Amino acid sequence: MAQSREEFLEWLRSIEKKWQEKWREARVFEASPKSGLPKFFITVPYPYANGPLHIGHGRTYTIGDIIARYKRLRGFNVLFPMAFHITGTPIIAFSEMISRGDEKTVALYREYIGLYVEDESKVDEILESFKNPLNLAVFFAERIQRDFEELGYSIDWRRKFHTGEPIYQKFITWQYYKLAEKGLITRGDHVVTYCLLHQQPEGEDDIQDADVNPVEVLEFTAIKFKLEDTGEYLLAATLRPETLFGAVNLWVNPRAEYIVFEWRGEKYIVSSEALVKLRHQHSEEEFVVIRTVRGSELIGKYAVSPLGQRLVVLPARFVDPDNATGIVYSEPSDAPYDYVALMELKRDPSVLRDYGIDPSIVASIEPVKIIDVPGVEGHHAEEAVKRANIVSQDDSRLEEVTSEVYREQFYRGVMRVENPEFNGLPVREARERLRSKLYAQGLATPFYELNRKAWCRAKGKIIVAKITGQWFINYNVEWLKEKARELLLRNELVIIPSKYAKQFLDVLEWLDKRPCARKRGIGTKLPWDPEWIIESLSDSTIYMAFYTIAHTIREGGTKPEMLIPQVFDYVFLGQGNAREVSAKSGISAEVLEEMRREFTYWYPVDQRHTGIPHISNHLTFYILHHIVLFPREYWPRVISLNETVIREGAKMSKSKGNVIPLRHIVTKYSADLFRLYIAWAAELDSVLDWREAEVSRVVDSLVKFTSIAKQAAEATCTELEEDLFTKWFKNKFAEIVAKSTAMLENMEIRKYVQHAFFDMLALVDRYRDFEGSRYICGVRSVLKEWITLLNPVIPHLTEEINSWLGGREFLSTSSWPGLRAYEEDLVVLVDNIERVVSDIREVMGLLKKPASRVYIIVAPEWKREIARLVLSGLDLKSVIETMRSKYGLKGREVEIVDAYNTYKKMDKSELEKITKTTSKREHEVLVAVREYLKSKLGLSVEVVWEEEARHRSIPRAERALPLKPALFIE
Numbered sequence: 001m002a003q004s005r006e007e008f009l010e011w012l013r014s015i016e017k018k019w020q021e022k023w024r025e026a027r028v029f030e031a032s033p034k035s036g037l038p039k040f041f042i043t044v045p046y047p048y049a050n051g052p053l054h055i056g057h058g059r060t061y062t063i064g065d066i067i068a069r070y071k072r073l074r075g076f077n078v079l080f081p082m083a084f085h086i087t088g089t090p091i092i093a094f095s096e097m098i099s100r101g102d103e104k105t106v107a108l109y110r111e112y113i114g115l116y117v118e119d120e121s122k123v124d125e126i127l128e129s130f131k132n133p134l135n136l137a138v139f140f141a142e143r144i145q146r147d148f149e150e151l152g153y154s155i156d157w158r159r160k161f162h163t164g165e166p167i168y169q170k171f172i173t174w175q176y177y178k179l180a181e182k183g184l185i186t187r188g189d190h191v192v193t194y195c196l197l198h199q200q201p202e203g204e205d206d207i208q209d210a211d212v213n214p215v216e217v218l219e220f221t222a223i224k225f226k227l228e229d230t231g232e233y234l235l236a237a238t239l240r241p242e243t244l245f246g247a248v249n250l251w252v253n254p255r256a257e258y259i260v261f262e263w264r265g266e267k268y269i270v271s272s273e274a275l276v277k278l279r280h281q282h283s284e285e286e287f288v289v290i291r292t293v294r295g296s297e298l299i300g301k302y303a304v305s306p307l308g309q310r311l312v313v314l315p316a317r318f319v320d321p322d323n324a325t326g327i328v329y330s331e332p333s334d335a336p337y338d339y340v341a342l343m344e345l346k347r348d349p350s351v352l353r354d355y356g357i358d359p360s361i362v363a364s365i366e367p368v369k370i371i372d373v374p375g376v377e378g379h380h381a382e383e384a385v386k387r388a389n390i391v392s393q394d395d396s397r398l399e400e401v402t403s404e405v406y407r408e409q410f411y412r413g414v415m416r417v418e419n420p421e422f423n424g425l426p427v428r429e430a431r432e433r434l435r436s437k438l439y440a441q442g443l444a445t446p447f448y449e450l451n452r453k454a455w456c457r458a459k460g461k462i463i464v465a466k467i468t469g470q471w472f473i474n475y476n477v478e479w480l481k482e483k484a485r486e487l488l489l490r491n492e493l494v495i496i497p498s499k500y501a502k503q504f505l506d507v508l509e510w511l512d513k514r515p516c517a518r519k520r521g522i523g524t525k526l527p528w529d530p531e532w533i534i535e536s537l538s539d540s541t542i543y544m545a546f547y548t549i550a551h552t553i554r555e556g557g558t559k560p561e562m563l564i565p566q567v568f569d570y571v572f573l574g575q576g577n578a579r580e581v582s583a584k585s586g587i588s589a590e591v592l593e594e595m596r597r598e599f600t601y602w603y604p605v606d607q608r609h610t611g612i613p614h615i616s617n618h619l620t621f622y623i624l625h626h627i628v629l630f631p632r633e634y635w636p637r638v639i640s641l642n643e644t645v646i647r648e649g650a651k652m653s654k655s656k657g658n659v660i661p662l663r664h665i666v667t668k669y670s671a672d673l674f675r676l677y678i679a680w681a682a683e684l685d686s687v688l689d690w691r692e693a694e695v696s697r698v699v700d701s702l703v704k705f706t707s708i709a710k711q712a713a714e715a716t717c718t719e720l721e722e723d724l725f726t727k728w729f730k731n732k733f734a735e736i737v738a739k740s741t742a743m744l745e746n747m748e749i750r751k752y753v754q755h756a757f758f759d760m761l762a763l764v765d766r767y768r769d770f771e772g773s774r775y776i777c778g779v780r781s782v783l784k785e786w787i788t789l790l791n792p793v794i795p796h797l798t799e800e801i802n803s804w805l806g807g808r809e810f811l812s813t814s815s816w817p818g819l820r821a822y823e824e825d826l827v828v829l830v831d832n833i834e835r836v837v838s839d840i841r842e843v844m845g846l847l848k849k850p851a852s853r854v855y856i857i858v859a860p861e862w863k864r865e866i867a868r869l870v871l872s873g874l875d876l877k878s879v880i881e882t883m884r885s886k887y888g889l890k891g892r893e894v895e896i897v898d899a900y901n902t903y904k905k906m907d908k909s910e911l912e913k914i915t916k917t918t919s920k921r922e923h924e925v926l927v928a929v930r931e932y933l934k935s936k937l938g939l940s941v942e943v944v945w946e947e948e949a950r951h952r953s954i955p956r957a958e959r960a961l962p963l964k965p966a967l968f969i970e
């Protein structure tokens with residue numbers, strides 16, 4: 001047996017390789033329909049093959065594999081397949097950057113390739129081949145497959161595919177014909193997130209960090225303020241047009257560049273960044289640039305608002321020329337930024353002189369209160385800013401104060417203005433009404449902006465554009481949403497952990513039309529408009545169905561062009577018959593029937609396990625597309641989710657250089673170590689914080705486990721007569737089996753590992769303590785079941801131990817331990833012995849002289865009876881009466897009252913423990929452990945009944961309570 005952690009891990013890696021090889025040779029994870037066997041079809045997201053995966057991905061995939069392996073041991077015919085996603089622009093973008101020699105990208109990919117390839121010259125060669133994007137995708141798809149194999153995932157690899165393959169594209173073609181048939185495909189103008197570098201719409205899959213930090217499109221109202229001197233309009237943008245009533249001045253950024261341009265026959269001014277956005281939002285219209293001006297040139301001018309207010313233009317640093325139009329109006333009563341900027345100018349008017357503005361102009365500007373919020377007396381912004389003690393517009397806390405104020409106003413605010421049409425309206429109604437009015441009268445125009453700055457993966461700037469002729473999937477269809485809600489609310493589709501079900505329902509509320517195709521990228525062409533390519537979140541919604549037939553298509557020698565829509569109509573929907581479809585497609589009837597058999601056997605997906613960030617897009621689309629395309633019996637059954645992984649308290653990111661790629665797991669750690677740690681270190685709904693020190697402790701536990709298993713496997717044990725401790729040990733083990741099973745059924749993976757591995761190791765320690773060297777035979781007697789229990793999480797090591805036990809069959813395909821009833825009273829009583837020992841030690845510690853003998857005094861059954869009566873809620877008077885009549889306990893009321901009061905103060909669980917046992921059994925157990933106590937304490941031990949002790953006048957006898965015997969030490 002290896003000694004150091006490093007040696008142990010090296011040994012572990014070597015047996016991992018060995019067992020992977022054996023599984024592969026025996027093809028144990030290749031799953032085919034078997035009539036009569038219950039099936040279990042589990043899927044995880046197919047990885048995006050543009051680079052190596054890291055331990056965050058590994059968490060999701062490992063949990064998927066643990067479930068797959070557990071179900072297999074429970075007797076299910078399990079299908080756990082895998083494929084690769086390569087659709088869209090990211091892979092092309094990286095390939096292009098490598099082609100044009102972008103230094104950062106080349107360095108990054110050199111590092112990626114280096115994870116798998118040592119030979120430098122080979123690295124160059126491979127990098128060169130990445131100039132063809134498909135090579136890049138295939139390289140990483142193959143490497144990810146190797147990583148997964150080396151992590152011991154029980155995947156049926158015969159069924160793999162990638163989304164750039166022609167056979168897959170035929171499947172997607174069928175899907176889109178169907179969606180169009182059902183009326184879900186629409187076309188029209190649409191605001192989309194749009195990449196300025198690639199000149200095309202790009203969605204959350206292409207945008208950096210969009211999965212964790214979502215990008216949303218906001219509609220600003222860009223209001224026209226007419227400059228008095230030139231008649232040009234300043235377009236000031238706001239998300240809260242109702243505050244126009246309280247506008248007191250305009251803000252521009254003095255250092256920003258603004259453009260005067262002609263549009264729709266009028267002259268406007270916005271920041272130069274904003275003009276780019278406006279052009280993309282009105283691509284059919286003409287914009288003529290007249291001149292460029294500095295922000296500083298606008299300061300001091302006066303402009304008139306649509307409500308007739310005459311406002312001066314003032315300078316403000318907080319105005320971001322790259323946010324909306326780069327011009328805002330100031331409403332300091334309700335907007336904390338406006339308030340702080342105004343106060344700053346009043347405090348230090350020197351800046352105003354630079355612009356030739358008389359400071360008295362600013363001094364005379366005061367906030368105008370226009371919104372009442374219950375509990376806010378003065379100006380809302382002023383109060384909030386003063387409470388937070390903010391004096392500068394550069395204070396980062398302003399963001400938070402602002403959103404708090406805005407939230408309160410939105411939900412509780414009421415307009416207080418002279419205009420009778422608006423006075424008394426709730427803020428949200430006033431907002432809608434004024435916005436519509438301004439639009440209708442041509443006094444404002446919508447301006448679309450993102451909720452945050454965003455870039456695509458290839459560093460292209462993302463803005464909001466309006467696309468004409470864009471193809472959409474319309475998810476905003478009431479019958480469809482209603483069916484999805486029904487599935488969730490009736491628990492026909494179970495979400496685990498259940499708290500996330502609400503998020504699915506929320507997504508259904510706002511989900512609308514969604515662009516489904518782009519003009520660029522890898523993927524399937526829209527069958528009726530081949531200029532467009534179906535994008536990555538739109539071609540990954542029902543691919544689980546393709547797993548059921550991918551290998552049959554390949555093995556049957558089916559050419560892509562044979563996969564006409566009627567083939568899928570037959571296979572998935574049972575339309576037509578095999579002979580007709582065979583005649584039309586050229587695929588033999590046998591192959592068609594085989595495909596249909598595979599699909600109808602495996603579908604529906606019994607469980608899909610994935611990461612939480614997928615709820616609002618992929619997972620919701622998965623549900624909706626299944627509802628649209630398949631009969632009800634094939635709709636998803638369970639979706640389970642897990643949180644992300646961070647490292648040593650920090651988010652993993654390329655820039656921090658703290659990402660652990662999966663490759664390092666199989667070269668520097670070990671598959672079983674990773675699986676055990678990642679399954680145990682956090683509950684599914686918690687972020688897992690990878691801590692190296694904890695990982696090392698888990699290695700130590702694995703070393704200990706292996707050593708115990710080795711000794712047990714090698715021990716020669718005669719049929720041993722079960723003593724009390726062995727009985728207890730086996731009962732405790734039965735309890736662990738029951739708990740572990742329940743935890744796995746509940747997807748409480750962390751608790752399962754805690755019971756089956758860590759608690760069990762601690763149990764073996766205690767058992768050895770009680771039993772001495774013979775314990776190893778007790779361990780041996782449960783070892784086969786123990787390793788089976790652990791096989792889902794540490795499959796390699798448990799296969800190895802199984803071979804030490806002479807097992808000839810794979811443990812991975814054996815059967816889960818049976819659940820046995822266990823003697824709870826024995827478990828409670830022996831577990832309690834440690835407390836008795838520590839109580840005795842405590843008393844010994846108080847003695848002045850050395851002790852020679854301890855009397856352990858056991859309480860009579862009537863004291864337990866009182867516990868039962870307390871638990872059933874009986875009052876003291878009735879308890880005393882019952883005791884008198886049933887046990888003839890006259891004159892012992894003081895003891896009864898004492899016991900009653902003691903129990904009253906106890907936890908319910910403690911009381912329940914007492915009532916699970918009997919006094920007789922407690923006495924028996926204490927007598928049986930006398931020898932153990934003797935050797936543990938170095939005292940002679942006498943176990944006495946309370947009544948006998950009283951006869952013998954042994955002091956303190958009356959203090960005996962169930963599970964808390966009285967102690968007297970001589």
Ligand SMILES: [Zn+2]
Pocket residue numbers: 195196197198202206456457458459460
């Ligand atoms: Zn881009």
